[in-house]
Amino acid sequence: xxxxxxxxxxxxxxxxxxxxxxxxxxxxxxxxxxxxxxxxxxxxxxxxxxxxxxxxxxxxxxxxxxxxxxxxxxxxxxxxxxxxxxxxxxxxxxxxxxxxxxxxxxxxxxxxxxx
Amino acid sequence: xxxxxxxxxxxxxxxxxxxxxxxxxxxxxxxxxxxxxxxxxxxxxxxxxxxxxxxxxxxxxxxxxxxxxxxxxxxxxxxxxxxxxxxxxxxxxxxxxxxxxxxxxxxxxx
Numbered sequence: 107x108x109x110x111x112x113x114x115x116x117x118x119x120x121x122x123x124x125x126x127x128x129x130x131x132x133x134x135x136x137x138x139x140x141x142x143x144x145x146x147x148x149x150x151x152x153x154x155x156x157x158x159x160x161x162x163x164x165x166x167x168x169x170x171x172x173x174x175x176x177x178x179x180x181x182x183x184x185x186x187x188x189x190x191x192x193x194x195x196x197x198x199x200x201x202x203x204x205x206x207x208x209x210x211x212x213x214x215x216x217x218x219x220x221x
Numbered sequence: 222x223x224x225x226x227x228x229x230x231x232x233x234x235x236x237x238x239x240x241x242x243x244x245x246x247x248x249x250x251x252x253x254x255x256x257x258x259x260x261x262x263x264x265x266x267x268x269x270x271x272x273x274x275x276x277x278x279x280x281x282x283x284x285x286x287x288x289x290x291x292x293x294x295x296x297x298x299x300x301x302x303x304x305x306x307x308x309x310x311x312x313x314x315x316x317x318x319x320x321x322x323x324x325x326x327x328x329x330x331x
Contacts, residue, residue: 209269215262
């Protein structure tokens with residue numbers, strides 16, 4: 107199957123700072139990638155759809171100015187959590203659809219802790 | 222939008238037992254996937270199964286698209302099967318995003 111690589115896997119940052127998370131498709135191109143957020147003991151909730159060459163599409167309730175998404179190339183999308191607060195602490199995970207937009211493949215996830 | 226419901230929410234098994242996890246979805250879907258989330262959070266693709274039946278070792282899955290449900294079977298369970306199992310549905314006209322169920326947390330005891 108296709109490989110999606112996400113970095114870093116774990117990050118601790120201070121309140122008020124920004125954190126960038128990278129999501130790369132290693133052996134295929136992805137014009138679309140998806141960013142999800144997961145709180146402890148809960149399911150994955152879609153935050154936004156990252157589109158190569160155009161603006162990201164955010165789900166209702168997700169602050170676009172706080173969660174900046176840039177789809178810089180056909181293999182890279184980044185999520186920047188700006189001015190992080192402790193309530194932003196969560197597990198963030200990206201995905202990319204495989205060939206013909208069928209099976210989805212996920213990165214390893216990033217566990218963000220804001221102190 | 223589409224609703225995805227999983228049952229049971231929690232399941233405790235003795236090693237060697239069999240189990241069936243269920244996923245119901247409220248509308249027609251283009252894609253249905255099953256995932257296992259390991260203790261480190263990574264989602265492991267188990268099955269891509271919009272319809273029909275597939276088997277992979279001790280795991281198998283069946284999706285009956287006309288009746289809007291999918292089943293994941295785990296036979297001869299092992300402690301390494303523990304974790305959370307998610308099903309997720311995709312509808313192309315909703316941008317290709319996956320809608321996840323709430324998951325089934327499986328604990329296999331030795």
